[in-house]
Amino acid sequence: MSIEKAYILISIFLFLSGLFGVIIRKNLITLLISTELMLNGVNLALVSVDRAVGGIEGQVFALFILAVAASEVAVGLGLIVALFRLKGYEGSSEITHLRE
Amino acid sequence: MEWLIFGFLSTWAVLSVMGVLFLKNPVHALLSFVSLILSVAGMFIHLGAELLAGLQLIIYAVAIVVFYVLVITTIPWEKVKRFEGFYKREFFLGFPVLLLSFALFSYAILNGKLAMVNLEVKDNVKEVGKSLFTTYLFPLEVASVILLTAMIGAILLGRKEE
16 A cells, blocks of 8 residues: 555545534534535545646645635635524524425 | 654544544634644645645635634624534434445545556646646636635625614
8 A cells, every 4th residue: 555545545534524524513613614624635635646646736726625715714604603693593403494 | 754654644633633523612623623734734745745735834724713713702602602512313323324435435445546647746836836827827817716706705794784
């Protein structure tokens, strides 16, 4: 097993635990932190495949993922603050308007 | 030596992921997220992506985490107290599914082969910067438009309702 494959395994662990955090966490802010975990896992997979292949395209793509992560945090935290101010919601189990 | 560095960084990353998932207090979860960011930056340096490691430190560990801390300070603490921790039932339902998918993914990776191209890249920062401003110039401009749109959206979401 080469070191790149080991790093890809770690990246898959990061992605799946981010998904797990999105499923299980109660607080909306920690839920957003878990999505950041998923994005980090994808970045790590791109960079390690890049080293195995020997190119730089994966790193360029990971850079764009960083830009998307920054904008996602801005919009997501804006949504959370607006939700808290208008409705007083802070937990993911309180948002049930579409279900009812 | 290579495996020693890998073992150190991956143990660090796994411990901080456990902190992000299972710590009760959102501020503690955020602090272990910072620790995870540092370990991932170390992995980037180990894999030879120095530019990305620096950007990871600048964008994640400074900009994004400060933003999270600012938002946490705006929310009253007793409201947060009601929703800390994780759902027990979803934990026990979700854990076997994710364990199974991790086993399937790792089986596929351990038995598969990566493509072998073997282009040698000497100076990482120079090469990435050059291809960003020549080959990938249009995606770079699109990324700046995405950031501008996100800024306008955040301002619109955060303003006071009349």
